[in-house]
Amino acid sequence: MSFTIFNTLRDFTALALLCCLLSACSVNGTYPDASEPDAAKLRFIANTENATLDYYDAQHCEGLTTGMLNNILMADTGRRVDMTVAPPADAKSYLEIKLKPGKEAFLRINTNGGFYVCGNAFNFTPQPGEEYELTLDTAPGRCTMLLQRLTNISGRDLRRPLPMFETGLPACNGRSPLFPKPLPDTxxxxxxxxxxxxxxxxxxxxxxxxxxxxxxxxxxxxxxxxxxxxxxxxxxxxxxxxxxxxxxxxxxxxxxxxxxxxxxxxxxxxxxxxxxxxxxxxxxxxxxxxxxxxxxxxxxxxxxxxxxxxxxxxxxxxxxxxxxxxxxxxxxxxxxxxxxxxxx
Missing domain, CATH: 1.20.120 (Four Helix Bundle (Hemerythrin (Met), subunit A))
Incomplete structure (x- = not known):
């Protein structure tokens, strides 16, 4: 892994401006929110540097981006979808998206800091009208993910942890580098x-x-x-x-x-x-x-x-x-x- 050190404020400012100009679409990402009236909602909370959440399904094997969080060179995405349960008070930064209900997706998280790169992925089928929260944290030697279902019962916000399983996306095999094509069976x-x-x-x-x-x-x-x-x-x-x-x-x-x-x-x-x-x-x-x-x-x-x-x-x-x-x-x-x- 290589690092570049910028010696002057001018160099740093110029690079920041260039990155913002060239990567304007990455602020909010390329993923379009689902339009169904019963679309599920997902909040991605990143308590780490340079965090991204990418979306894949059978029609988007190359992946769609949802924006960048906690990057020193650009502003955080302001994506919000009016979720009913508020984020935790100690959330460092977050974004919100709408997902097509009942459709399996493959969600991939990445984060990197000065001395680490960390990522993980899981399959996810959101249910109609439900709200979810996905939190990314780092611990010594590893990164951690927590997926929770959000509900409000009798005026009280409840978070219920959900299992996360990675089973791949067979429909995308051979259609992108992330999903390599299997060799012929014999x-x-x-x-x-x-x-x-x-x-x-x-x-x-x-x-x-x-x-x-x-x-x-x-x-x-x-x-x-x-x-x-x-x-x-x-x-x-x-x-x-x-x-x-x-x-x-x-x-x-x-x-x-x-x-x-x-x-x-x-x-x-x-x-x-x-x-x-x-x-x-x-x-x-x-x-x-x-x-x-x-x-x-x-x-x-x-x-x-x-x-x-x-x-x-x-x-x-x-x-x-x-x-x-x-x-x-x-x-x-x-x-x-x-x-x-x-x-x-």
């Missing part, structure tokens, strides 16, 4: 890739799974909930579904490793589809130092991918449980009688 390539993926999957630790709840423990949770409700009495139909929801939650939590491994295998296979035959042949037992370096780099990336994915799966499981419980309480009008009802 029986030999398929067999090699399958053996590599399965061997790697066997080495992925499954961690400590959540034990399935005993009948006694689940019954105790229901007893505890009834005590919280106090004088509010609910029919047996409610409690039967409540118990079923608890069982579904624990089943899903217990399958966290299997669910994460599905993502892992799919992404690993996708990454290998662009790898040359000669490299695949020695992938499991590399003899060439260049191949060895590629394997090591890929293993490191996939280990991080699995770690991030397990966190996403755990969050996905919790959110599904909260949604089921919220729907149950709504069905039986619990919130009208109990302020501590389930809400999602």
């Amino acid at each position: 029986p030999q390539r398929t067999a090699l890739i399958n053996s590599i993926v399965e061997a790697s999957a066997l080495s992925v630790p499954d961690g400590v799974e959540n034990p399935r709840g005993s009948h006694e423990r689940l019954d105790s949770l229901i007893t505890e909930r009834k005590a919280q409700l106090g004088p509010v009495k609910l029919p047996e139909e409610y409690w039967a579904q409540y118990l079923q929801n608890l069982k579904v939650f624990e089943d899903e939590a217990g399958n966290k490793h299997e669910r994460s491994l599905e993502f892992y295998k799919s992404v690993y296979r996708m990454r290998l589809q662009g790898t040359e035959d000669e490299v695949l042949k020695q992938w499991l037992h590399p003899t060439d130092e260049t191949v060895r370096a590629r394997v090591v780099a890929n293993d490191k990336m996939m280990a991080q991918y699995y770690e991030n994915t397990t966190k996403g799966v755990a969050l996905e499981t919790v959110n599904r449980h909260l949604k089921r419980m919220s729907q149950l309480d709504s069905r039986f009008d619990v919130c009208e009688r109990f302020s501590g009802c389930w809400q999602y």
Whole structure:
């Protein structure tokens, strides 16, 4: 990485002016807001230098930009879409865009400072009329992203973390440098890739799974909930579904490793589809130092991918449980009688 030092204020001012003239379109970006009346809204908060959020979908494989944040050479974009939930008071800088509801997009974040470059990407399908907030921060040795769903319930702003999964954009394969074209399939390539993926999957630790709840423990949770409700009495139909929801939650939590491994295998296979035959042949037992370096780099990336994915799966499981419980309480009008009802 190279750096250029400007020795005079005149040089710095001239460069700043030139950048603004040549990059005027980058202030607000090239991405046009969705026009649907039920478009979703997304706020991107950047607490880092030189942060960008790029948008990709099947029709825009080269990507569309949404503007620059916290760049010393140009003003921040002023993109706003009248979101109902205000940004956090400590947000350094942010932009807001409208997204087409129900349409899968691939969102990519980049940021760089004096001694680091950091980026990440994830697939995202916004829901009609929903509001979201994506926050970028840096921590020692890494950058962090947090995606949250925004709601306002009874005058109170709520932020609910959402899982973030990167699964690629197959419709764009071969149509831009970010999405390279897979090499042609052959029986030999398929067999090699399958053996590599399965061997790697066997080495992925499954961690400590959540034990399935005993009948006694689940019954105790229901007893505890009834005590919280106090004088509010609910029919047996409610409690039967409540118990079923608890069982579904624990089943899903217990399958966290299997669910994460599905993502892992799919992404690993996708990454290998662009790898040359000669490299695949020695992938499991590399003899060439260049191949060895590629394997090591890929293993490191996939280990991080699995770690991030397990966190996403755990969050996905919790959110599904909260949604089921919220729907149950709504069905039986619990919130009208109990302020501590389930809400999602």
